[in-house]
Amino acid sequence: MQLEKFTYDNRLTKMFLFATVLWGVVGMLVGLTAAFELIFPNMSGGISWLSFGRLRPLHTNAAIFAFVGNGIFLAVYYSTPRLLKTPMFSKALGNIHFWGWQLIILLAAITFPLGLTQSKEYAELIWPIDVLVVIIWVVFGLNLIMTLVKRRTKHIYVAIWFYIATWVTIAVLYIVNNLQIPTSFLHSYPIYAGVQDALVQWWYGHNAVAFFLTTPILGIMYYFIPKASNRPIYSYKLSIIHFWSLIFLYIWAGPHHLLYSALPDWVQALGVVFSIMLIAPSWGGMINGLLTLRGAWDKVREDPVLKMFVVGVTAYGMATFEGPMLALKTVNALSHFTDWTIAHVHIGTLGWNAMLNFGMIYWLVPRLFKTKLWSVKLANTHFWIATLGMLFFSIPLYFAGFTQALMWKQFTEEGYLAYPNFLETVTQILPMYYLRAFGGSLYFIGAILFVVNVWKTAKSGSFVRYEEDQAPAKPAPKAGEGWHRKLEGRPLQFTVVALVVILIGGLIEIVPMYLVKSNVPTISSVQPYTPLELEGRDIYVREGCYLCHSQMIRPFRDEVERYGDYTKAGETVYDHPSQYGSKRTGPDLAREGVKTLPNYKPDSWHYNHMIDPQKLNAESIMPPYPWLANRDLDVSTLESKISVLEGLGVPYDDYLKGQDPTEHLNIQAAKIAEGLRAGGIQVDDNKEIIAIIAYLQRLGNDIYNE
Amino acid sequence: MAKENINQHHNEDYEYDTLTNDKLIKDHDYDGIRELDNDLPPWWKWLFYITIIFSIVYCIRLFVFHSDDLVQDREYEKAMVEAEMNKPVQSEAIEFKLVLLEDETSIASGKETWDKICAVCHLVDGGGLVGPNMTDNYWIHGNTVEDMFNIITTGVIEKGMIPYKDQLSEQKRLEVISFILVKLQGTSPATPKAPEGTEY
Numbered sequence: 030m031q032l033e034k035f036t037y038d039n040r041l042t043k044m045f046l047f048a049t050v051l052w053g054v055v056g057m058l059v060g061l062t063a064a065f066e067l068i069f070p071n072m073s074g075g076i077s078w079l080s081f082g083r084l085r086p087l088h089t090n091a092a093i094f095a096f097v098g099n100g101i102f103l104a105v106y107y108s109t110p111r112l113l114k115t116p117m118f119s120k121a122l123g124n125i126h127f128w129g130w131q132l133i134i135l136l137a138a139i140t141f142p143l144g145l146t147q148s149k150e151y152a153e154l155i156w157p158i159d160v161l162v163v164i165i166w167v168v169f170g171l172n173l174i175m176t177l178v179k180r181r182t183k184h185i186y187v188a189i190w191f192y193i194a195t196w197v198t199i200a201v202l203y204i205v206n207n208l209q210i211p212t213s214f215l216h217s218y219p220i221y222a223g224v225q226d227a228l229v230q231w232w233y234g235h236n237a238v239a240f241f242l243t244t245p246i247l248g249i250m251y252y253f254i255p256k257a258s259n260r261p262i263y264s265y266k267l268s269i270i271h272f273w274s275l276i277f278l279y280i281w282a283g284p285h286h287l288l289y290s291a292l293p294d295w296v297q298a299l300g301v302v303f304s305i306m307l308i309a310p311s312w313g314g315m316i317n318g319l320l321t322l323r324g325a326w327d328k329v330r331e332d333p334v335l336k337m338f339v340v341g342v343t344a345y346g347m348a349t350f351e352g353p354m355l356a357l358k359t360v361n362a363l364s365h366f367t368d369w370t371i372a373h374v375h376i377g378t379l380g381w382n383a384m385l386n387f388g389m390i391y392w393l394v395p396r397l398f399k400t401k402l403w404s405v406k407l408a409n410t411h412f413w414i415a416t417l418g419m420l421f422f423s424i425p426l427y428f429a430g431f432t433q434a435l436m437w438k439q440f441t442e443e444g445y446l447a448y449p450n451f452l453e454t455v456t457q458i459l460p461m462y463y464l465r466a467f468g469g470s471l472y473f474i475g476a477i478l479f480v481v482n483v484w485k486t487a488k489s490g491s492f493v494r495y496e497e498d499q500a501p502a503k504p505a506p507k508a509g510e511g512w513h514r515k516l517e518g519r520p521l522q523f524t525v526v527a528l529v530v531i532l533i534g535g536l537i538e539i540v541p542m543y544l545v546k547s548n549v550p551t552i553s554s555v556q557p558y559t560p561l562e563l564e565g566r567d568i569y570v571r572e573g574c575y576l577c578h579s580q581m582i583r584p585f586r587d588e589v590e591r592y593g594d595y596t597k598a599g600e601t602v603y604d605h606p607s608q609y610g611s612k613r614t615g616p617d618l619a620r621e622g623v624k625t626l627p628n629y630k631p632d633s634w635h636y637n638h639m640i641d642p643q644k645l646n647a648e649s650i651m652p653p654y655p656w657l658a659n660r661d662l663d664v665s666t667l668e669s670k671i672s673v674l675e676g677l678g679v680p681y682d683d684y685l686k687g688q689d690p691t692e693h694l695n696i697q698a699a700k701i702a703e704g705l706r707a708g709g710i711q712v713d714d715n716k717e718i719i720a721i722i723a724y725l726q727r728l729g730n731d732i733y734n735e
Numbered sequence: 736m737a738k739e740n741i742n743q744h745h746n747e748d749y750e751y752d753t754l755t756n757d758k759l760i761k762d763h764d765y766d767g768i769r770e771l772d773n774d775l776p777p778w779w780k781w782l783f784y785i786t787i788i789f790s791i792v793y794c795i796r797l798f799v800f801h802s803d804d805l806v807q808d809r810e811y812e813k814a815m816v817e818a819e820m821n822k823p824v825q826s827e828a829i830e831f832k833l834v835l836l837e838d839e840t841s842i843a844s845g846k847e848t849w850d851k852i853c854a855v856c857h858l859v860d861g862g863g864l865v866g867p868n869m870t871d872n873y874w875i876h877g878n879t880v881e882d883m884f885n886i887i888t889t890g891v892i893e894k895g896m897i898p899y900k901d902q903l904s905e906q907k908r909l910e911v912i913s914f915i916l917v918k919l920q921g922t923s924p925a926t927p928k929a930p931e932g933t934e935y
Binding site: 585 | 757759765766771774786789793811814821852855901
């Protein structure tokens with residue numbers, strides 16, 4: 030057989046590797062800062078761009094798209110050419126991909142602290158950066174697909190199946206969830222509102238976990254575990270079954286983020302059952318990873334790379350069992366909005382994602398630099414510190430979540446809430462926040478050891494830019510192959526089939542929410558926000574209030590008692606974007622403005638509380654927002670905002686009846702400011718804080734005006 | 736195929752993994768990675784079947800039988816009816832009387848409520864911030880136990896004082912009033928708010 034010679038270029042692999050290490054440390058450091066801010070609320074010192082609400086999106090995006098993302102590209106650029114016996118299709122596309130992605134990360138790191146956000150979790154980037162992401166993602170896909178076309182092997186390996194599924198699905202998710210109309214260069218409104226926006230958002234959010242934090246990592250597992258252990262994959266059949274069932278079922282599971290919300294029962298039910306059916310497909314991946322190591326367990330005991338893979342894959346198994354359990358309504362009634370969810374995702378990220386990244390890099394660096402790992406002992410230490418750090422992070426948060434949920438739900442014998450003051454339940458779990466910060470610190474120290482080891486290893490060797498390899502030209506198709514084997518020989522068809530498979534669930538869940546009116550029953554008394562409230566809402570979004578305060582009262586006795594009537598779908602039809610939220614570090618605000626409810630506070634309370642929360646609640650962990658009282662409200666884009674919303678179906682023409690929005694805003698602002706001044710507070714009409722108070726006082730009122 | 740028979744049934748499509756004796760699939764070699772021809776583990780298959788059966792049953796219960804525990808509105812109504820039924824009947828023997836309490840337990844309990852709830856607007860030392868100063872001798876809505884009980888019960892919405900009838904039992908409301916009158920009155924808070932209302 031004639032062998033063809035060709036060369037792999039390791040340059041992009043090396044660049045993605047260093048980017049992974051760098052952004053990993055940055056992402057973790059921002060997360061650690063946020064963890065400390067929750068114990069020391071005044072840590073940000075009144076500096077807007079250091080506040081929790083602005084750092085949290087930076088942490089999640091850096092961890093997901095910068096640390097894990099670069100790790101994925103590192104794996105793809107290293108393994109794909111070797112699995113397909115051809116260099117990557119284009120160095121130019123590769124360079125655009127690399128530098129484009131780093132530019133996106135840099136822009137994220139600048140825009141998030143400035144408060145430029147869409148407020149959709151893990152899709153917070155503003156629209157110009159979204160456009161850039163799509164372009165770079167297409168460049169990546171083009172490079173990947175053209176490499177597939179140019180391959181020398183007849184069939185494509187399971188790792189590549191997972192890369193393909195990742196690429197097509199993320200493209201679909203990202204574009205659909207980010208459909209938005211710009212109001213200016215830095216701001217936009219999503220085309221969806223309220224419960225529909227929440228559904229699209231969590232269809233995306235859940236599947237960012239599925240197709241950015243799971244499928245590509247399974248690809249990493251399928252390449253690097255057999256490579257590092259020199260063992261064959263346990264079962265090819267299992268690969269096929271768990272691959273297709275995983276990508277088909279995952280896409281349906283998003284609604285489990287909205288259980289007991291205003292989402293119709295039928296969509297919630299699909300979220301529940303598809304989550305439960307995901308247990309086996311997920312565990313199929315875990316089994317195939319762990320059982321591949323049969324016969325190599327003696328190596329696992331010594332090799333830090335394999336140890337990290339084993340803990341990583343085990344964490345994957347734990348998280349993918351826990352996830353479906355959290356999707357059961359009875360469990361979710363307790364876990365949702367609490368730190369339980371935070372613990373759950375960190376088993377996935379600190380355990381599964383990061384451990385696989387660490388293991389892969391510890392294996393790769395000596396090979397890329399033709400040397401030995403600088404210190405195996407240090408890598409082992411990193412392994413133990415990271416494992417302990419993960420446990421110290423998550424176990425206290427499980428305890429915190431459980432404790433707080435039970436406190437929220439507890440009634441006294443006379444039928445009153447046992448803890449009517451939300452803050453009591455926060456104070457109770459604060460020691461767990463200390464432990465979490467300790468666990469996070471341990472994990473971070475481990476990451477520093479990792480950086481040292483990678484750096485020293487790289488310095489001790491010399492970079493191998495080009496590697497020679499040889500293989501026969503692509504063989505002709507063989508007769509008598511099974512249908513799946515045939516498909517493995519046709520990557521373009523494979524991509525199309527994968528696309529069809531992942532579209533089904535999303536279409537069935539999302540389209541009826543638009544076409545069937547009964548899914549979002551109209552409430553006639555619900556009106557658009559006034560111009561001032563709208564500006565206030567945009568400030569609420571900018572400051573990331575939704576990260577600690579939900580606006581979604583669930584139909585439970587305790588929540589209705591604490592917050593007022595549960596949230597209806599028809600109430601949020603003008604909410605672009607939805608502010609349901611996913612976590613209650615502070616109380617729910619869905620009915621904050623309703624005067625007859627227990628949570629109501631007068632304007633002056635809000636004013637004082639924004640500037641110095643601890644003055645009103647000594648034990649509060651809310652950070653201060655003094656800049657809201659100093660900054661002038663920017664109304665330069667108000668008209669554009671109103672006209673975009675009018676275009677999206679918010680009836681502003683009817684509502685304002687020809688009145689100039691700015692004039693309307695000024696009148697309302699003057700009234701609120703006057704009230705504050707009467708109470709002895711020195712404030713001008715045109716400050717941002719007036720707008721956010723107006724918004725808060727509007728919340729939840731409309732259905733009481735029927 | 737039982738393990739002991741493996742060597743007698745050598746088939747040219749297969750080679751064998753030396754460490755586990757499992758079949759390797761012959762032409763599956765990707766950058767040196769081989770694949771074994773193992774079947775799906777039976778327990779895994781059963782796990783999958785069981786979750787599918789669970790899902791079908793779940794959907795039938797919701798879509799066909801509209802089971803109470805799956806239809807959200809009904810689940811809520813049921814919980815509310817249950818709570819209403821379990822409400823303790825006001826015992827007639829211990830009749831609630833609106834008189835100042837001066838025993839230490841009641842005052843301590845009143846302070847607990849004050850710190851948790853009232854202090855948010857009136858501050859822990861009673862000096863007032865959003866709400867009026869509770870240490871001075873000036874009252875906006877009267878200073879009798881009855882006056883204060885009415886205010887706490889029904890609130891003064893336009894001023895931001897919400898009604899507490901659904902959050903605090905009558906006893907708790909009385910305890911906190913007693914705490915204000917017995918302990919807070921006449922003290923000197925750190926940052927007293929200017930007097931409001933009329934002097935009594």
